[in-house]
Amino acid sequence: MNSETPLIRKSLESLINEGKSTIKTDIRDDIVSSIYAASKSLCKEAVSYQKGKANRSDALDAIFTSRILGFPIMLLMLGVVFYITIAGANVPSSMIAEGFGWAEGKLTAGFQAIHAPEWLHGILILGLFRGTGWVISVMLPPMAIFFPIFALLENYGYLPRVAFNMDRLFKRTGGHGKQSLTMAMGFGCNAAAIMSTRIIESPRERMLAILTNNFVPCNGRWPTLILLASLFMTAGFAGAAGTLATAGILMGFVLFGIVVTLTVSWVLSKTALKGVPSHYTLELPPFRRPKIINTIVRASIDKAWNVLKRAVIVAAPASIITWILANVFIGDTSILMYFINFLDPFGKALGMDGFIMAAFILGLPANEIVVPILIMAYLSQGAMLEIEDLGKLKQVFIDHGWTWLTALNMMLFSLLHYPCGTTLFNIYKETKSKKWTFMSFAIPTVIAIGVTFLTATVARLFGWV
Amino acid sequence: MHLSKVLKPLSDCSTGELFVIQELKLEGVMRRRLLDLGFVKGAEVSVLQRSPLGDPTAFRVSDTTVALRHEESSKILGEVLGGA
Amino acid sequence: MNVKKIALAGNPNTGKSTLFNTLTGLKQHTGNWPGKTVVHAEGNVQYQGQEYLLIDLPGTYSLFSNSTDEEVARDYIVFEQPDATLVVVDGTSMERNLNLALQVLEMTDKVIICINLIDEAEKKGIVIDEGKLSSKLGVPVVKISARNKQGIDTLLDTIARLLRGDIQTKPYRMTYQPEIEEQIKKLESRVRELIGHDYPSRWMALRLLDGDDALLKKLHEQIQMKGREVKSYEFGNAINS
Structure with missing residues (x-):
């Protein structure tokens, strides 16, 4: 369209070639050295150093990255963050749940007062309202605690030290130390963590981080893990000891997830993502006391609020669909039950059942709705009862033939299975590759099926269940 | 009198030592990145701390702390000025 | 505003x-x-x-x-x-x-x-x-x-x-090794002929010397876009109004 441009291009090209040919070697060194020299001489004139306080960061680094204390401190920090999140979320969670329960009662009364049809009450209250209410009450408090703590650690400067401590492990498996930071982000939200892999510059290492991020349980899966652990594994402990035991079990799952991450990274870097570990530089900025209020407000708005919004947007239609599937009957069996019965043999082989499988499949849009769907499915079969305490919930599970193995395998499946819809969407946006998006679905799914099949088979073989 | 010394890789320095860069035996992006971070000829680098697993190592260069793996620090050559 | x-x-x-x-x-x-x-x-x-x-x-x-x-x-x-x-x-x-x-x-x-x-x-x-x-x-x-x-x-x-415009700036000008400076001088005037005063020609010349191919591509795109902008100006106005 512009006849001049090819000409310009040609001239530019000839200029660049001229530039290249006249300069014999790489002149970048000379350029950078000159700039550094200029910077140095400017500093000499305008910056003077008096005796100030000793470098506090170095002293702190001597502790945080120490050979003996580095790893224990890291694990302790992780444990403390989990403990604060779980313990701190308990009370507000049940308060919000109670609030929703109260509102549900009022709404139901209102529906009865205007003689609304049964199905409308079912879809709107038992489906939509209950489903989203569950998601908000189980997700909001832990996220409102986790994301700000994470942001505080980030702003304080601790997170780069984690990458420093962990680098060798990741290098051995072909990855980058910064992968540990994207994993840490994954504890909050895998979809957000996929975006955060941008901090890894090399495409190969970044892909490893993307493909394995899902093995870190996100906030949508925490409630599942916490719930099942406290119902089936730490029920014998009371009060603070129970919380501590739950946090301990959670740590165990997290460590297992990390082992899987490293193993999968290693296998991939030997096969599909072969290559030498690329260049590595990591700046360790000085420790800085973060602006606490600011950080909390910003983290709550940027992360917690957005993730919650997304969860509700996804949970609302999924709750409605599940209710409809559970309440539309062909003959005397609901559509959901056909689906569940179809999946049942497969679920049983993995130590679970068709209900759980159906919940995971219907829960693809967001992990946080897996348990609500499961409860809805269990309850739609028998008597409709209100779940106002966990004891009753456990009874519902046990009535459907649950054992410790069911709980364990559902936890394992939750930890290892495919990423949620939003995460997959983000993976596609970041990699722009259908193949790798599919791989990020397939790898975890195969592992989740393999591991749960193995535990179920072993447990049955030895007659443990 | 100045005796010409054999250049030593930065990775061979122990914690607390002060090192002056003479040569970078790296090419491409990594070389440019190191230059940007201040690992230029004549720059002083002090060895701060090794990671708990032995690698990478944190260095202080142009008033900032930067961690490098052995792969890179072994290709930065220079002389030890002093230190512990 | x-x-x-x-x-x-x-x-x-x-x-x-x-x-x-x-x-x-x-x-x-x-x-x-x-x-x-x-x-x-x-x-x-x-x-x-x-x-x-x-x-x-x-x-x-x-x-x-x-x-x-x-x-x-x-x-x-x-x-x-x-x-x-x-x-x-x-x-x-x-x-x-x-x-x-x-x-x-x-x-x-x-x-x-x-x-x-x-x-x-x-x-x-x-x-x-x-x-x-x-x-x-x-x-x-x-x-x-x-x-x-x-x-x-x-x-x-x-x-x-x-x-x-209350503050007039006079940015610090880097001086490079004589050999590089000589090359910059040679290239700069030709760069200016090509791209005019819209872009920092001395800096462009230096980047060309450094063999920055990506910049060349980008510059070419920019020039093309500018050409298009002028031609599609009226068209754009028609859409906006």
């Missing part, structure tokens, strides 16, 4: 984002740079009746386009030509940070150097003579502490005065 564009450049970990947050509050828009997986954040500030749009460029150690971040930051400064570029430097590591500032000064003359973390620097016994630095660099230098909201008014005032 005419919104003025202000770009924020700087090393990672200099508190650039803190400054951005302090200035814009919660009125921010984030997204991606077109076609890139690099976060783009912008936000508005009002000062003395003037509206400013702040663009938070990716934090980089240099602007030689070693990475996508660097390319994005550099392209914005050179091709989008903001009304002013704030270079946020870390007061506790001036030497490395000025390195980036000097690179920006080669690309544009509407620059303000903003020395952040000044409280931390003072604690460490680092004394910075901003008057001297300013006269050496030929652009305004402002000391601030973004986290303590120190010096923010002075900074905004300096931006306003620079954009009104």
Whole structure:
């Protein structure tokens, strides 16, 4: 369209070639050295150093990255963050749940007062309202605690030290130390963590981080893990000891997830993502006391609020669909039950059942709705009862033939299975590759099926269940 | 009198030592990145701390702390000025 | 009203984002740079009746386009030509940070150097003579502490005065080895013939000498777009009206 441009291009090209040919070697060194020299001489004139306080960061680094204390401190920090999140979320969670329960009662009364049809009450209250209410009450408090703590650690400067401590492990498996930071982000939200892999510059290492991020349980899966652990594994402990035991079990799952991450990274870097570990530089900025209020407000708005919004947007239609599937009957069996019965043999082989499988499949849009769907499915079969305490919930599970193995395998499946819809969407946006998006679905799914099949088979073989 | 010394890789320095860069035996992006971070000829680098697993190592260069793996620090050559 | 564009450049970990947050509050828009997986954040500030749009460029150690971040930051400064570029430097590591500032000064003359973390620097016994630095660099230098909201008014005032033309800048000019300087001189006049005064020709010449192919492509795109802009101007107006 512009006849001049090819000409310009040609001239530019000839200029660049001229530039290249006249300069014999790489002149970048000379350029950078000159700039550094200029910077140095400017500093000499305008910056003077008096005796100030000793470098506090170095002293702190001597502790945080120490050979003996580095790893224990890291694990302790992780444990403390989990403990604060779980313990701190308990009370507000049940308060919000109670609030929703109260509102549900009022709404139901209102529906009865205007003689609304049964199905409308079912879809709107038992489906939509209950489903989203569950998601908000189980997700909001832990996220409102986790994301700000994470942001505080980030702003304080601790997170780069984690990458420093962990680098060798990741290098051995072909990855980058910064992968540990994207994993840490994954504890909050895998979809957000996929975006955060941008901090890894090399495409190969970044892909490893993307493909394995899902093995870190996100906030949508925490409630599942916490719930099942406290119902089936730490029920014998009371009060603070129970919380501590739950946090301990959670740590165990997290460590297992990390082992899987490293193993999968290693296998991939030997096969599909072969290559030498690329260049590595990591700046360790000085420790800085973060602006606490600011950080909390910003983290709550940027992360917690957005993730919650997304969860509700996804949970609302999924709750409605599940209710409809559970309440539309062909003959005397609901559509959901056909689906569940179809999946049942497969679920049983993995130590679970068709209900759980159906919940995971219907829960693809967001992990946080897996348990609500499961409860809805269990309850739609028998008597409709209100779940106002966990004891009753456990009874519902046990009535459907649950054992410790069911709980364990559902936890394992939750930890290892495919990423949620939003995460997959983000993976596609970041990699722009259908193949790798599919791989990020397939790898975890195969592992989740393999591991749960193995535990179920072993447990049955030895007659443990 | 100045005796010409054999250049030593930065990775061979122990914690607390002060090192002056003479040569970078790296090419491409990594070389440019190191230059940007201040690992230029004549720059002083002090060895701060090794990671708990032995690698990478944190260095202080142009008033900032930067961690490098052995792969890179072994290709930065220079002389030890002093230190512990 | 005419919104003025202000770009924020700087090393990672200099508190650039803190400054951005302090200035814009919660009125921010984030997204991606077109076609890139690099976060783009912008936000508005009002000062003395003037509206400013702040663009938070990716934090980089240099602007030689070693990475996508660097390319994005550099392209914005050179091709989008903001009304002013704030270079946020870390007061506790001036030497490395000025390195980036000097690179920006080669690309544009509407620059303000903003020395952040000044409280931390003072604690460490680092004394910075901003008057001297300013006269050496030929652009305004402002000391601030973004986290303590120190010096923010002075900074905004300096931006306003620079954009009104009350402050004339005379950016520090890097001098390279004689051999490189000679080549720059040869190339520069020819570069100017080709691209006119729209772009920093001396800097372009230097980049060409450094064999920056990506820049060539980008420059070519820009020139093409400008040509198209002129031709499609009326068409564009027709759509807008």
